[in-house]
Amino acid sequence: MTAPPLIRLKGVTKRFRDLVANDAIDLDIAAGEVVALLGENGAGKSTLMKLAYGYLLPDAGSIEVDGRPQTIHSPRDAMALGIGMVFQQFSLLPALSVLENLLLAWPRAGRWRSGAEDEAAMEGLRDLAPEIAPGTRVRNLAVGERQLVELAKVLNLDARLVILDEPTSVLTPQEAARLHRLVRGLADQGRSVVIITHKLADVRACADRVAVMRRGKLVDAAAIGDRTNDQLVEAMVGKSVARRGRPAHRRLGPPRLMLRDLCCGGIQPARNVDLEVRRGEILGIAGVAGNGQWALAETVAGLVPPESGEVLLDGESVARRSERKAFSSPVAYIPEEPIRNAVVGSLDLAGNLALRSLATSAPLPDPAAAAARLEAFDVRPPEPGRRAATLSGGNLQKLVAARELGEHPAAIVACYPTMGLDVHATEAILGRLVDHASAGAAVLWIGEEIDDLLAIADRIAVIHDGRIVADLLPGATNAAEIGRYMAGGQSRAA
Numbered sequence: 001m002t003a004p005p006l007i008r009l010k011g012v013t014k015r016f017r018d019l020v021a022n023d024a025i026d027l028d029i030a031a032g033e034v035v036a037l038l039g040e041n042g043a044g045k046s047t048l049m050k051l052a053y054g055y056l057l058p059d060a061g062s063i064e065v066d067g068r069p070q071t072i073h074s075p076r077d078a079m080a081l082g083i084g085m086v087f088q089q090f091s092l093l094p095a096l097s098v099l100e101n102l103l104l105a106w107p108r109a110g111r112w113r114s115g116a117e118d119e120a121a122m123e124g125l126r127d128l129a130p131e132i133a134p135g136t137r138v139r140n141l142a143v144g145e146r147q148l149v150e151l152a153k154v155l156n157l158d159a160r161l162v163i164l165d166e167p168t169s170v171l172t173p174q175e176a177a178r179l180h181r182l183v184r185g186l187a188d189q190g191r192s193v194v195i196i197t198h199k200l201a202d203v204r205a206c207a208d209r210v211a212v213m214r215r216g217k218l219v220d221a222a223a224i225g226d227r228t229n230d231q232l233v234e235a236m237v238g239k240s241v242a243r244r245g246r247p248a249h250r251r252l253g254p255p256r257l258m259l260r261d262l263c264c265g266g267i268q269p270a271r272n273v274d275l276e277v278r279r280g281e282i283l284g285i286a287g288v289a290g291n292g293q294w295a296l297a298e299t300v301a302g303l304v305p306p307e308s309g310e311v312l313l314d315g316e317s318v319a320r321r322s323e324r325k326a327f328s329s330p331v332a333y334i335p336e337e338p339i340r341n342a343v344v345g346s347l348d349l350a351g352n353l354a355l356r357s358l359a360t361s362a363p364l365p366d367p368a369a370a371a372a373r374l375e376a377f378d379v380r381p382p383e384p385g386r387r388a389a390t391l392s393g394g395n396l397q398k399l400v401a402a403r404e405l406g407e408h409p410a411a412i413v414a415c416y417p418t419m420g421l422d423v424h425a426t427e428a429i430l431g432r433l434v435d436h437a438s439a440g441a442a443v444l445w446i447g448e449e450i451d452d453l454l455a456i457a458d459r460i461a462v463i464h465d466g467r468i469v470a471d472l473l474p475g476a477t478n479a480a481e482i483g484r485y486m487a488g489g490q491s492r493a494a
């Protein structure tokens with residue numbers, strides 16, 4: 001007799017009012033198996049895994065663990081069954097140290113804290129990331145490091161099934177490779193992993209099997225060796241996606257956005273940045289997260305005043321000098337983690353589109369215009385009156401793009417604008433950046449995918465430790481060279 005799967009979802013359905021987020025899904029996950037869960041934004045992946053994790057309850061269908069029916073009422077129930085989940089938004093407390101965060105979730109905590117307990121709580125993390133010191137405050141960790149702490153927290157709960165929700169969207173290529181090895185290591189120990197991802201590289205590197213969702217339904221499930229990448233993309237979006245490259249004959253005009261000896265403060269500052277972005281140019285900035293990109297972007301976008309130096313747009317200073325100016329900056333801005341930094345979850349979609357107008361007392365766009373904007377950016381569902389917090393992660397990202405890229409900005413600062421987006425939406429957003437540049441905008445694009453930067457940016461600057469260490473032409477460099485500059489290996493001025 002064959003052993004039952006670790007978890008079996010049978011006819012699982014979840015509705016949010018009239019929206020069927022999961023429609024009679026059947027899915028088995030065996031012990032020791034890595035399943036990649038794919039699907040376009042809003043397909044229902046996170047919802048399905050939240051059902052397995054007891055964060056949501058199904059409206060119909062059943063869940064079996066080790067062959068026994070279970071009602072998983074809460075994450076606590078899930079953890080008792082050996083099911084753990086690492087979310088897109090982390091649940092660590094930034095003001096506490098790494099060790100304190102691990103102890104807070106430590107299931108075998110005694111009445112009094114002991115050195116032995118500290119050691120045991122840290123043991124898992126030591127295997128994952130020996131370089132992370134227990135006393136470091138979480139707020140001082142790079143985002144990739146935070147994710148490893150979060151993962152250690154889940155593994156400390158003796159999880160037999162680890163669910164990872166888009167774990168590599170914020171990681172550098174090197175960190176992603178480490179995570180892939182780690183996932184394979186977990187499978188070798190007999191643990192199961194579900195990895196929700198938009199990246200086919202993740203699927204190829206570590207999955208045994210793929211399951212593809214589309215509009216709430218499971219549309220394909222197969223061994224990884226039985227599907228090509230083209231087949232997977234087609235299963236996800238229903239049609240093949242044409243890649244757009246750099247337009248061959250774009251004319252670059254005079255410098256439009258100029259950063260002059262710009263110094264930006266903060267925990268990860270940027271120092272003495274001199275950059276020019278010409279009219280019609282897309283300047284890509286590559287770098288490992290936490291090397292000053294955040295400070296640079298917030299300063300250029302006019303949210304934070306510079307420590308020194310200048311930001312000029314068409315010769316005029318756009319650096320923040322007053323509170324009021326922060327909202328009236330002419331620079332369109334997609335910040336890092338837009339879900340946390342650029343959306344008001346309790347406001348409806350129309351309100352979020354109008355945030356700049358609300359802040360500057362400009363007239364509000366009418367509801368029909370808001371609906372048209374949501375349609376144009378493929379925000380699903382495109383309902384202006386819907387509360388933003390009910391959108392999927394990728395659709396929230398599209399909402400911010402719809403606000404910032406919907407008009408005709410003279411300059412754009414876009415931080416990781418395609419993070420968490422499916423292939424289709426990624427192409428749409430990159431296409432918008434190209435179109436704005438073609439119309440004369442100066443685009444500063446802080447990117448996560450080196451291949452995308454190489455394919456689309458006109459120039460790539462690399463930031464390391466707050467300084468621009470290289471200024472490269474895509475035709476004269478490659479991913480390996482950029483990776484070396486990102487790691488601080490060398491420096492080269494343009």
Ligand SMILES: Nc1ncnc2c1ncn2[C@@H]1O[C@H](COP(=O)(O)OP(=O)(O)OP(=O)(O)O)[C@@H](O)[C@H]1O
Binds near residue numbers: 045048
């Ligand atoms: N709490 C909620 N209330 C109302 N609708 C919701 C809620 N949570 C999710 N939805 C809707 O359910 C659908 C599926 O969302 P889900 O987050 O599962 O998608 P996803 O495939 O994980 O997307 P992404 O790749 O963008 O993260 C979306 O249309 C979303 O707007």
